[in-house]
Amino acid sequence: MVDLIIELVIIILKIGIVIGAVMMGVAYMTLAERRLSGFIQDRLGPNRAGPQGLLQPFADGIKLFFKEDFIPDSAEKLLFFIAPGMIFVPALCVIAVIPFGDSLNIFGREIQLRIADVNIGILYIFAIASLGVYGIVLGGWSANNKYTLFGSLRSVAQMISYELALGLSVMGVLMITGSLRLTEVVEVQRSYFFGFIPHWNIFLQPVAFIIFITAAFAETNRLPFDLVEAEQELVGGYHTEYNSMKWGLYFLSEYANVITASAVITTLFFGGWHLPWIEKIPMPQILLELLQIGSFVLKTAFFSIFFIWVRWTFPRFKYNQLMSLGWKVFLPIAILNVLVTGLFYAIFS
Amino acid sequence: MKRVSYKETWVDKLYIPAVLKGLIVTLKHLIRPHKNITIQYPEYKWKPYSHYRGAHRLNKDEQGRIKCVACEMCASACPAHCITIVPAPAPWEDRERYPIKFEINMLRCIYCGFCEEACPEESIELTEVYDFAGNSRRELIWDKEKLLEMYDLTVNEYYKGKPGTFSYSKEKKEK
Ligand code: SF4
Ligand code: SF4
Numbered sequence: 001m002v003d004l005i006i007e008l009v010i011i012i013l014k015i016g017i018v019i020g021a022v023m024m025g026v027a028y029m030t031l032a033e034r035r036l037s038g039f040i041q042d043r044l045g046p047n048r049a050g051p052q053g054l055l056q057p058f059a060d061g062i063k064l065f066f067k068e069d070f071i072p073d074s075a076e077k078l079l080f081f082i083a084p085g086m087i088f089v090p091a092l093c094v095i096a097v098i099p100f101g102d103s104l105n106i107f108g109r110e111i112q113l114r115i116a117d118v119n120i121g122i123l124y125i126f127a128i129a130s131l132g133v134y135g136i137v138l139g140g141w142s143a144n145n146k147y148t149l150f151g152s153l154r155s156v157a158q159m160i161s162y163e164l165a166l167g168l169s170v171m172g173v174l175m176i177t178g179s180l181r182l183t184e185v186v187e188v189q190r191s192y193f194f195g196f197i198p199h200w201n202i203f204l205q206p207v208a209f210i211i212f213i214t215a216a217f218a219e220t221n222r223l224p225f226d227l228v229e230a231e232q233e234l235v236g237g238y239h240t241e242y243n244s245m246k247w248g249l250y251f252l253s254e255y256a257n258v259i260t261a262s263a264v265i266t267t268l269f270f271g272g273w274h275l276p277w278i279e280k281i282p283m284p285q286i287l288l289e290l291l292q293i294g295s296f297v298l299k300t301a302f303f304s305i306f307f308i309w310v311r312w313t314f315p316r317f318k319y320n321q322l323m324s325l326g327w328k329v330f331l332p333i334a335i336l337n338v339l340v341t342g343l344f345y346a347i348f349s
Numbered sequence: 350m351k352r353v354s355y356k357e358t359w360v361d362k363l364y365i366p367a368v369l370k371g372l373i374v375t376l377k378h379l380i381r382p383h384k385n386i387t388i389q390y391p392e393y394k395w396k397p398y399s400h401y402r403g404a405h406r407l408n409k410d411e412q413g414r415i416k417c418v419a420c421e422m423c424a425s426a427c428p429a430h431c432i433t434i435v436p437a438p439a440p441w442e443d444r445e446r447y448p449i450k451f452e453i454n455m456l457r458c459i460y461c462g463f464c465e466e467a468c469p470e471e472s473i474e475l476t477e478v479y480d481f482a483g484n485s486r487r488e489l490i491w492d493k494e495k496l497l498e499m500y501d502l503t504v505n506e507y508y509k510g511k512p513g514t515f516s517y518s519k520e521k522k523e524k
Binding site: 036039040041042043044210309310312313314 | 365368371372374375376378379386387389
């Protein structure tokens with residue numbers, strides 16, 4: 001009984017810490033986005049709230065909470081109300097299966113550093129991540145506005161098209177790993193080629209990586225694939241009619257999606273929490289664990305910043321370009337990648 | 350006409366080199382922000398060039414009296430009709446009239462500088478001051494006292510530094 005309670009407390013603590021970390025990450029992503037875009041455009045970005053603008057996310061949050069919560073008269077009230085939640089929850093759920101470290105040994109108790117070690121981890125990620133589209137569709141439809149409807153229709157088509165490429169590109173990784181369990185995906189990547197190059201999937205599956213990261217841009221509705229909220233054509237896209245904290249939730253879930261996508265990329269292609277070379281230096285177990293968590297956070301942060309960096313570099317695709325890129329380029333290449341990987345696998349093992 | 354065409358090679362069709370090139374361009378700006386473009390305004394202020402037309406002032410002569418003789422040339426030259434002058438007999442020997450009331454509506458003014466050109470006494474002048482504001486419309490109708498005060502403020506340079514540049518001016522904020 002006592003054991004069970006301790007287990008429960010540990011799990012709740014883990015959930016709290018992970019969600020807290022992701023939320024902090026999201027808050028500071030908004031700041032990073034604005035400041036980095038400023039630097040890229042030779043501006044300074046918001047730097048007045050606190051030192052270097054570090055309190056800006058809180059100022060924004062307070063502002064959003066105190067704004068008038070307005071629901072359009074013609075909106076489908078119930079759906080309009082719950083849609084932001086429907087995108088925010090899946091965005092956070094995905095992080096549950098991602099291992100952010102090996103295991104900590106505290107007071108003789110092994111603590112696995114992941115919330116849930118699901119044996120179909122990758123499937124779970126795809127299943128939950130694609131639920132997010134409902135938030136966008138229902139939000140756009142229930143607002144009863146033609147622009148929001150356009151935005152959500154685009155989002156559905158885009159998500160479906162790119163999910164194919166996304167799923168197929170991961171197949172190559174799965175064939176190498178032989179498991180859907182993310183813990184094992186990381187485990188396999190912990191060895192070295194020739195004793196010094198880390199055995200990360202990026203070196204084995206570069207094509208899959210490029211397809212995956214591009215499709216991830218499309219899945220998270222980030223530029224250059226942000227046709228869902230193309231300001232110049234659709235006012236604000238699917239969230240045109242939203243305001244105050246409901247709009248804030250859409251905004252936050254976009255960044256939460258970016259962070260989870262970065263975490264998935266890190267886990268699948270960059271060895272997850274694997275810290276190459278340094279792990280061979282003898283040091284106390286607990287220090288190594290913390291360093292490994294740090295390496296996971298660092299890698300995820302790098303890809304989150306990469307998302308921002310890409311956004312302020314490339315112009316938006318046209319809709320037909322988006323579709324033909326997804327169906328005519330990425331899908332065939334992804335299938336080819338699977339075939340080639342299978343061939344190599346059959347020959348060399 | 351000679352047509353120049355560029356044949357796409359297979360490397361171009363991959364798009365990846367072009368994508369990387371684009372990323373490097375933005376990276377260069379990211380790690381080396383060209384900070385000089387943004388002026389951190391209240392702390393740093395831009396020094397206008399000498400031909401800049403900002404807020405007005407009314408000049409004083411050597412004895413500290415207002416130079417204006419209330420001839421109303423400026424008021425009639427003003428295309429925005431924003432100068433109001435009420436003349437009175439001057440208390441001094443050297444002129445007949447002087448203004449007892451001299452108001453410029455800074456909100457209507459278009460800062461064309463015609464008043465300065467029209468003035469025979471070189472009394473009214475546009476200064477380099479650009480950062481003035483008020484809490485009401487009434488506050489931005491500047492009267493004689495305010496305009497004479499502007500002379501005291503701007504007789505020595507108001508913004509520091511070389512024209513076209515900006516420099517730190519915290520103490521100017523307190524004024
Ligand atoms: S600057 Fe032009 S508009 Fe302004 S007061 Fe002088 S003449 Fe009138
Ligand atoms: S400011 Fe000059 S032009 Fe205007 S009334 Fe006075 S002297 Fe005449």
